[in-house]
Amino acid sequence: MRVREAMSSEVLVVGPEHTLRQAAQMMADRNVGSAVVVDPESEGIGIMTERDLLRAVGTGLDVDVERTAAHLTWDVVYAGPDWTVDEAAAAMARGGFRHLVVLEESEVLGVISVRDIVRIWAGRPAVAPI
Template identity: 35%
Template structure:
């Protein structure tokens, strides 16, 4: 089982974040610009939460709130579950599946290193399976 730190080294090193005082509308603009589904909510280097498209849908759109008047702090997911760089990719997948979320911050000794999406993990699992198939095919053909 591969540690999640390997996924972090093979992807864009940018850690997309937003302040809790920013409007939800601005957060949505940033999500669209970056083509991501979630942002880390950070203040003074501390992880306060995660804000996602799902948070917007459930806590703003469906409740008839105004995204320009609502702040990220009002809708973000707090008490975020995190993993360490040593956590295995399959453990992350299991955690995300059981807890029903799609984004997982990676934290080491209180320092946020990045965020992994379920897509990142699925891409890694697919690549590993393709490699296994290739090795087995090569073995069978030799």
């Protein structure tokens, strides 16, 4: 199976000036573990994950003051839509992360997560985000 068939095409996008609380609330509302961060003043995109939020909270930072730009990953590893699910899983295992942004040329098509891959391997149907 290809990444384009397994990924979530409904991507949560937040800006670099959103607070960590705002990002966390949007992620919780959509029942997703990541948000793509687009900074119009920067090239490329970043990703904010549950892990990034946990690190900030765990160190005692104020989630109402801290901005996503200071706590996200800018060196994002991207997946191609025609990668196999196995290739995506291997990239996640090598990098130690649970989400890959799916790009075609410079357009964000979706995000594939470990949850998506496990669902495919288990033969389960997709569950729509809330």
